Amino acid sequence: MEDKSLSTLKLGRRGVLGLGIAGVTAVAFGICPGAAFAQEAIDEKAFLALSQRLTNRATLDAQISARAFAALSAEDASFPAAALKLSQAMEQAGLTDMRNFREFAAANPDLSPTAMKIISAWYLGYTGTPEGEANHDDARFVAFAGALMYEPTKDVTIVPTYARGHTNYWVEPPASLATD
Incomplete structure (x- = not known):
C-alpha cells in the first residue's frame, strides 16, 4: 500500500499555491472551524462602517x-479582531466626531x-510599507484614483499618470483654471 501522507506528497508550485489558497479561503469563510479565529x-x-467613521465620510x-x-x-491575521476591538471602544466612548479622536487615542x-492602518489604506490607496525600487515589499494595492488623498484638489490636480488631455498637453500652460 502506498503512503499518501503530505510528507511524501510532491507538489509543484501550482499545487502549493492551490493548497494555500484553499486554506486561506477555508479559514476566511469558517469552513475549518478549528482553524478559524479564536476571538470575534x-x-x-x-469594516466599511468603521472606515466611514474614521474618515468622517x-x-x-x-x-x-x-x-x-x-x-x-x-x-x-489579528487585524479583524483588532478592528472589532477599535470599533467597540469607539462605540463605548461615544466617539462620533473624529475631531475628538486625539483624546480617544491618548486614552x-x-x-x-x-x-492609522485603516485611515492610511483609504488615503494612500495601499497597505504595508513600499520599499522603493526593491523587488519585494509588504505593500498591497487598495485603490489608485479612488484613494482619498486626491479628493481635496481633484478639481485642479491631475491624478498621476492620468492625462486629462492629448499627448504633450502640458507643453502649453492653460489659459485659466476655468478652461483647463
Whole structure:
C-alpha cells in the first residue's frame, strides 16, 4: 500500500499555491472551524462602517473597502479582531466626531495603530510599507484614483499618470483654471 501522507506528497508550485489558497479561503469563510479565529472579528460590512467613521465620510466605495479589508487582514491575521476591538471602544466612548479622536487615542494607545492602518489604506490607496525600487515589499494595492488623498484638489490636480488631455498637453500652460 502506498503512503499518501503530505510528507511524501510532491507538489509543484501550482499545487502549493492551490493548497494555500484553499486554506486561506477555508479559514476566511469558517469552513475549518478549528482553524478559524479564536476571538470575534469584524466583518466587511462593519469594516466599511468603521472606515466611514474614521474618515468622517457618509459614504465610501464598498469595493475599495473590501480590498482594504482583505489587504489589511492578509498583512496581519489579528487585524479583524483588532478592528472589532477599535470599533467597540469607539462605540463605548461615544466617539462620533473624529475631531475628538486625539483624546480617544491618548486614552487608548493600543488601538491607535489599527485606526492609522485603516485611515492610511483609504488615503494612500495601499497597505504595508513600499520599499522603493526593491523587488519585494509588504505593500498591497487598495485603490489608485479612488484613494482619498486626491479628493481635496481633484478639481485642479491631475491624478498621476492620468492625462486629462492629448499627448504633450502640458507643453502649453492653460489659459485659466476655468478652461483647463
